[in-house]
Amino acid sequence: xxxxxxxxxxxxxxxxxxxxxxxxxxxxxxxxxxxxxxxxxxxxxxxxxxxxxxxxxxxxxxxxxxxxxxxxxxxxxxxxxxxxxxxxxxxxxxxxxxxxxxxxxxxxxxxxxxxxxxxxxxxxxxxxxxxxxxxxxxxxxxxxxxxxxxxxxxxxxxxxxxxxxxxxxxxxxxxxxxxxxxx
DNA sequence: GATAGGATTCACT
DNA sequence: GTGAATCCTATCA
Numbered sequence: 111x112x113x114x115x116x117x118x119x120x121x122x123x124x125x126x127x128x129x130x131x132x133x134x135x136x137x138x139x140x141x142x143x144x145x146x147x148x149x150x151x152x153x154x155x156x157x158x159x160x161x162x163x164x165x166x167x168x169x170x171x172x173x174x175x176x177x178x179x180x181x182x183x184x185x186x187x188x189x190x191x192x193x194x195x196x197x198x199x200x201x202x203x204x205x206x207x208x209x210x211x212x213x214x215x216x217x218x219x220x221x222x223x224x225x226x227x228x229x230x231x232x233x234x235x236x237x238x239x240x241x242x243x244x245x246x247x248x249x250x251x252x253x254x255x256x257x258x259x260x261x262x263x264x265x266x267x268x269x270x271x272x273x274x275x276x277x278x279x280x281x282x283x284x285x286x287x288x289x290x291x292x293x
Numbered sequence: 294g295a296t297a298g299g300a301t302t303c304a305c306t
Numbered sequence: 307g308t309g310a311a312t313c314c315t316a317t318c319a
Binding site: 145147153154155177179180181182183185187200202230231232233273274275276277 | 298299300301302
């Protein structure tokens, strides 16, 4: 699935579970929002070409691409496409499944609704304890950080929306969100 | 060697 | 809704 391309992978990753076997407990969250980045996307880190920072994006599918954003936040991507292709899917939001207490402790605050815990790219990494030490790690071979297969419930549908938070090609419909049938 | 900008988040008005 | 915080990377002199 991951090799088939960023667009298909971004949609396919919805419903899958991201698991981190952290020293202080198992953390898990269901992926509910993703965003696709490809080589022809002006907003993508790989657009200007291959550099030291984004080299992981050009590697084999299934590896992690972690980068620092705005100096204070970390964002995590799942590399897609074949080696040398420069594609990735940004994990924008999770639905916490396990280790919620540990996530709250990591984030250093408590109180808000559970879904506020992982409803942003930076929050996802902070809550899951994902740092630069996971750069380039294979997520499919059962390491400390890994991806587990999952599916959407029958009452859930995929919503495709324009992107946010960037300044180039903003209106490209490459953001995929899980929408629950309840509303 | 120096500078500009970014796939964000939080607090305050 | 608007603005500040903050640091790593790429680009230019």
